[in-house]
Amino acid sequence: MSLLKLSHISAFYGPSQALFDVHLSLEEGQVLALMGRNGMGKSTTVKVICRMLKNRGGSIMFDGRDMARLKSFQAAKSGIGLVPEGRRCFSNLTVHENLIAASRPGEWDFAAVARLFPRLEERRDQLAASLSGGEQQMLAVGRALMTNPRLLILDEATEGLAPVVRQEIWAAIARLKAETGMAILVIDKSLKELGTVADTAVIVEKGVSVWHGDFGDLTPEVTDKYLGV
Template sequence: MLDVNGLEAGYGESQILFGIDLRVKEGEVVTLLGRNGMGKTTTIKSIFGLVKPRAGSVKVGGKNLTGADPHKIAMAGLGYVPEGRQIFPTLNVEENLRATARPGKWTIDKIYDLFPRLKERRRNMGNQLSGGEQQMLAIGRALMTNPQLMVLDEATEGLAPLIRADIWSCLARLKQEGEAILVIDKNVDALTKFADRHIVIEKGRVVWTGTTEQILATPEVKDRFLHV
């Protein structure tokens, strides 16, 4: 589904990524882990063409899309829930959901079934929603593109515990429905309840990769690379 090889990228004269390798197969949930400032968001932005890679390749469904324009990458089947949500503040919930919709299994009604709170707030403007509601909307909007792979950057950052639990339940349900997901978040304990594999980044390099069973059996990985 997604195949990233030897990805290098940076900003200006600063290099941030040094040969990132990353793969997500159909129906698989993969996490991208690491402390702040280690290159996780730059990796995602490079995949989506928001940062132009300096070397390496990004393939979606076998098609080379390295450095392609973001809309072409979205059209290839990647849905993006960015850090900070970035919903349309002056559109209401339903208008946000329809703005980037493409035909497929995900419809307005199915999004409302996934997030009943959005149905209750469907006439409210984006800037009238709480942070948790905005994150639900951002996920719903990405699903409305009917992607082959969902990518979430800081899935629950800054959200209240009850809202975080709702987001984790949502992602677990998406996995049950066969959605492929690549997710960045700091809550390793929650991620290990439904993720298949984990990739740890340190200073722009992959330093560990393994299954949920392996990361649970290797607590030194969390101690060394994930604790602040």
């Protein structure tokens, strides 16, 4: 049974329809790349999964449970951890306070996050506002991990970062895949880096899932058609 399964999802912002027919499936321990050009529905799909936006049609199942009636905090409690686009750290809290703000019992505590991102240990008592963009991104990932999720969602987690920091984030994702049974859903534009971690892929075009399969089966023709400029 899939850990996460979306079937024929439609969703609206007011009267404007953003998703028309999105479907995806993610197994325990799998990494899925959710791909598509800007404005095609990737982040909206994430909002539906996290119950920040209600779907008007279709179904969303997580660990065999129908998520339709859940609120966003209930989705988080059920085991969905989100690293949102733009990081959104609590700027007036310290690194440690950010990490414990939404923590839940489990193997991911401050010590575990500090092993993944040693720089957060060094910055433990600094305000999040004083961190670099890369350090804030590490903090956002660590904050999601400390909810001890079964599904980790990373929405453009390397966007706008320096190349050396991007590599740190990708190395952390690879380590999570290798060392945990966590399912991971990644939105990113870099096919090269996605290819090092992703097992499967779904491409969304104008709110519709237009391709899905093993990441290794993506052809240049498919990527040019749906991901090219």
